[in-house]
Amino acid sequence: DYGEPRSYFAKPVAPKSNWTWAFNSNKAFQFFLGTMVEDFEGGNLYSKNDISGMTNRIKSRIDQLHQYNSDAEIIYMIVPSVLTTYPELAPDFLTKGTGQTRLDQVTEGIKKSGATVIDLRSTFNIHKNDEMPLYYKLDSHWADYGAYLGYKELFEHISKKFPEAAPRNIDEFKWTADHYISADACLYLDIPQEKVKEYAYYREFNFEAPENILSVPRYRGMQLIYNDLTTEEKIFKTNRSELPSCVVYRDSYCAGIYDILPERMDTTHYIGMWNYTWQKDLMQREKPDYVIYLIAEWNMDEVVHN
Numbered sequence: 001d002y003g004e005p006r007s008y009f010a011k012p013v014a015p016k017s018n019w020t021w022a023f024n025s026n027k028a029f030q031f032f033l034g035t036m037v038e039d040f041e042g043g044n045l046y047s048k049n050d051i052s053g054m055t056n057r058i059k060s061r062i063d064q065l066h067q068y069n070s071d072a073e074i075i076y077m078i079v080p081s082v083l084t085t086y087p088e089l090a091p092d093f094l095t096k097g098t099g100q101t102r103l104d105q106v107t108e109g110i111k112k113s114g115a116t117v118i119d120l121r122s123t124f125n126i127h128k129n130d131e132m133p134l135y136y137k138l139d140s141h142w143a144d145y146g147a148y149l150g151y152k153e154l155f156e157h158i159s160k161k162f163p164e165a166a167p168r169n170i171d172e173f174k175w176t177a178d179h180y181i182s183a184d185a186c187l188y189l190d191i192p193q194e195k196v197k198e199y200a201y202y203r204e205f206n207f208e209a210p211e212n213i214l215s216v217p218r219y220r221g222m223q224l225i226y227n228d229l230t231t232e233e234k235i236f237k238t239n240r241s242e243l244p245s246c247v248v249y250r251d252s253y254c255a256g257i258y259d260i261l262p263e264r265m266d267t268t269h270y271i272g273m274w275n276y277t278w279q280k281d282l283m284q285r286e287k288p289d290y291v292i293y294l295i296a297e298w299n300m301d302e303v304v305h306n
Contacts, residue, residue: 030082030089031185033140035298040083040090042097046304051109054304058113061291064280068287071161074115075290077154078103079142079253081297082135085124106300118153132175132201138182139224141296144203147256148173150294155264158290164242165264173260174206183225198224209263210238218258226255231273236262244289245269249276253296261292276306 038044058074065072080103082089087096103121110117124134127149134146142150148170155167179197186193202222205214213236217227231252245267248254251274254261262268269286271279276293283291295303 028089029137030086031136031138031140032083032090033188033298036081036083036140037094039081039102039297039300040087040097041095042099042101045100045102046105050304051105054106055109055113058110058115061278062114065283065288065291068284069289072288073290074113074293075118075154075157076110076115076293076295076303077118077120077150078106078300078303079146079150079294079296080121080124082140084121084297085128085134102300103297106303110303116157118150118157120150120153123149123153136183136198136200136224138185138196138198140184141224141226141253142256144175144201144256147253148203148260151257151260154261154292158244158264162242162244162289164240165244167264168207168260172205172207174204175201176204177201181223183223187225193223200224203260205259205263209259210236212236213238213259213262216258218255226252226258230255230258233272233275234270236265236268236270238262238266240266242266245286246290246292247271247282247286247288248292248294250294251296251299251302254294257294276302278306 062072062074065074083094084101084103090096107117107119124146127145128134130145132145133143134149135141136143152167155165159166177199180200180202181193182196182198183193185191186196202219216229216234218230219225220227243264243266246261246265247269248261249271254270254273258270262270267286267288269282269288293303
């Protein structure tokens with residue numbers, strides 16, 4: 001239910017940028033960023049040197065971590081694009097590639113390094129037709145339910161070493177369905193955000209959580225876009241020594257689990273959003289149990305080259 005129909009003249013605000021081209025499926029309404037298309041069509045594979053360089057760099061970082069914490073682990077959670085999960089919604093003028101994808105390449109290369117990959121493709125395929133959506137229709141990010149499923153997979157893995165870090169059940173959260181103000185589709189197409197709303201589910205804690213985590217809102221007044229405060233470097237402590245510590249490298253997809261991730265950790269150090277620089281001194285000082293990379297599929301260059 002999207003309410004009364006409205007018409008707007010839309011134009012890309014930066015037409016030379018690959019980020020700004022939005023596609024509207026002719027099968028069901030869905031917003032796509034242009035930067036997702038090359039992965040879908042499969043003509044942009046990495047070279048063998050790219051992948052081997054990435055693998056060797058990750059191996060070196062694991063070796064560094066083990067000097068300070070012998071059980072430390074690097075985890076990569078690469079969130080599949082909406083076109084990967086819903087290829088059937090692609091416009092007719094796009095052709096899905098066959099064979100190996102860049103996500104396949106990166107996943108295999110990371111595994112060879114000894115790091116862990118949380119591959120969400122299978123989980124998302126299982127849940128793609130659930131009542132609550134995995135992705136927003138008017139935004140390039142995953143929705144709160146998709147982010148919850150990613151959180152669940154991540155902490156099911158972590159809880160094998162740290163049982164107290166098991167993920168919260170879905171009914172431990174409050175899910176509020178409503179029409180919310182939209183986000184980057186409108187920004188990129190210069191449509192008034194306040195005039196276009198999306199029916200979505202907003203997730204909140206349904207239990208007592210640390211106040212320092214609750215103090216930073218994920219979104220701007222429950223709008224479907226991350227709050228600027230979540231982009232900054234931030235350390236959360238819950239003072240629960242039975243839980244692990246982590247350092248998190250992230251892009252804007254982290255907004256979906258910005259609060260629920262540190263609630264399952266003793267210490268969470270969020271590196272500033274979009275900063276992927278490896279900080280050896282920080283690792284030596286903090287000795288984290290986990291270094292987590294949370295990055296969207298269409299942002300994999302940051303994994304391969306940084």
